[in-house]
Amino acid sequence: MRKINIGIIGFGNVGSGVIKILQEKKSILREKTGLEINIKKVCDKDILSKRNVNIDRKLLTKEVRAVTCDPQIDVVVELVGGISPAKEFIMEALANGKSVVTANKLLLARQGRELFSYARDRAKSIYFEASVGGGIPIIKSLREGLVANSFASIFGIVNGTSNFILSRMSLHNCSFNEALKEAKQKGFAEKDPTLDLEGLDSAHKLILLVYLGFGKLVALNDVFVEGISKISLADVNYAKEMGFEIKLLAIAKKESDQLEVRVHPTLITKGHLLASVGGVFNAIYVSSDFAGNLLFYGPGAGQLSAASAVVSDLVDLAQDIKAGLFRSALNICEDREIRRLRKIDDIEGRYYIRFMAYDQPGVLAKISGILAKFNISIASVTQKEHGKEKIVPIVMITHGAKEKQLRSALAMIDRLGVIKQDAVAIRIEEV
């Protein structure tokens, strides 16, 4: 029985989960793979606090180099998160001939190019199944299961916190702030949930999905990112009345020779499976040329689901290391049909728009006149009853329109005297 030695850096939530799984499933994994994955070292700044796993204290160390420089360690698991010093840990591990497993989407999304090429130059691998979609084997599926396929689009609900909040607003008719409060109470939102709510976490994951699906490592700057913090209960409810759910969607879409890469709140028709993804669950919907349209759904976060993904990477690496196999290209190949990224201004789609206007004659005529001037045609419109303030919400769904045209039209409408506050526009996707 070949033993693969691993060192874990980061004895936090996921780290403990990995240790728990490797301990509990030791004999099962051995039977399944013919290999033993042996925890040789566990490194953390804090090696004293009690965790919910038992581990031989002799394995614990505060010295990162005791892991990254241990000649007996085959694979280093990086679970520190963030850019620095996680990046340095990974580089050092690679430099010392170790392969790396990480859940660090932020680091890979922002500095993946350097890290992946550094690894490749040393004939070592960086595996990162846990970085997107928790325990959902989406990375393996894109890379191996769908290896024969090219992709037309990838749509993902990849941030559990945002999805919890939006589902909650829709299901329980509560405000964004109430839903956020509940998410915090349940441990589904961090103290500072900015990365999650403003769409950055989704953008990091999308960058990795785009890398896998289209072979391009796009820069964060090239991803249009809009979060959910401005989504109001009113919009959630109006959207519902019109047959839609609002979801924070990570979108990669190939349109002729261009690729759109964007994250924003999106209206999805209720009939679509993505609209039914509730709570902290994640789902990735993929359109492929041969295998068709596929959905991968599961808990997107959580100690053990991420740990499950880390262990699957460890098993793969262990088998490869045993066989002396190095998958240099990670089964990734650049889609050369794509010539450039499409800017958000140039995308075309339908929109949900809500205007708040004073209840005066001619308002609708003015609004629709401006929209017409910008070539935006209206698919449906509902004028709601006004409240005390005599301000009426006018809710519209447009036909296909260019984002730039829409923005110009809305800017002009927002300046009308009859308009009380800036229009809210949310993109609709025909997934």
Add this chain to the structure above:
Amino acid sequence: MRKINIGIIGFGNVGSGVIKILQEKKSILREKTGLEINIKKVCDKDILSKRNVNIDRKLLTKEVRAVTCDPQIDVVVELVGGISPAKEFIMEALANGKSVVTANKLLLARQGRELFSYARDRAKSIYFEASVGGGIPIIKSLREGLVANSFASIFGIVNGTSNFILSRMSLHNCSFNEALKEAKQKGFAEKDPTLDLEGLDSAHKLILLVYLGFGKLVALNDVFVEGISKISLADVNYAKEMGFEIKLLAIAKKESDQLEVRVHPTLITKGHLLASVGGVFNAIYVSSDFAGNLLFYGPGAGQLSAASAVVSDLVDLAQDIKAGLFRSALNICEDREIRRLRKIDDIEGRYYIRFMAYDQPGVLAKISGILAKFNISIASVTQKEHGKEKIVPIVMITHGAKEKQLRSALAMIDRLGVIKQDAVAIRIEEV
């Protein structure tokens, strides 16, 4: 660049698809994997008919042994289907040191034990991603992506034909026969659709899912199988009114030390993702100990989706062969907590029941009296208006009940003078 030579037996629908993909994606697959998958021979009884792919006629042969005995061929793809002679072809390929890729669920489900052990003894592999769920990488996910997990249950909609018919009845308010006719017109049902409609195809796939998830190759005789041919539009509609959809579900469920393995029409709450799986799509819903509840969804059939799965197996095998890696256990491990299979009589669950009774006083009292005698309590009951014949449908949902008790109660009720025809009972699953 290492070249892997393959031979394909069966130049039909899926065979042509595999050739098409390998031709179209030749350079992409080479770039992704560093390997070339080279079609060395294609065997079929009919090598004259025109297919929708161009292939060098010199590669075509009617002699199976030209494939199975060619010393240069590394992998044989068996796409003949059925038991004999597909089994002999596979055995001969293995005997000659080749690994095998197949989509043949029927053969593997019925004779897998012999085939897998024959392969193992020769240190060769049988891969079968295309046998369940078309292009959905469910087998790879269970085997590799979820390698760290044990499973509590697997629920699958794995027969596209049946799902098309049930969805159609539900969505278009048409009868079973009308839906079947449409399925045939659209090419979603074979001329003789018995295997599909009577649940046998689902049972074959379930046997493979159980093998992957629980490490047990159960016999077809040990699977309870009931098809959809007796599902009436009335039941579809009553179920809908009560918040359910009827689906043909392949179920594997661990209950303490027992495993239930069964295929039958099942009521699923509308809120569940499985209830939204429409048309010819497939979905597999898996409950795992670490990665949680996951859903894998996609087209369950079709030339190219199955071919996509075959090619992913070919790539995996090619990489393993190149590295001299043999995965003897296929990452499968027997779940030793399971001591025996639970017989259908012993399962416990809720039921949908429809009685057709003459509209007379006291009918409900008689029925509910008998149910009470068998310890079956009623969660809800609706008595519908009768039609011309003065026969009223009485529709019930029970609380948890033992199948055996329920069957006894229904048998007794069916003998009542007030009952016009045998009761219809459909199991409800809380997925």
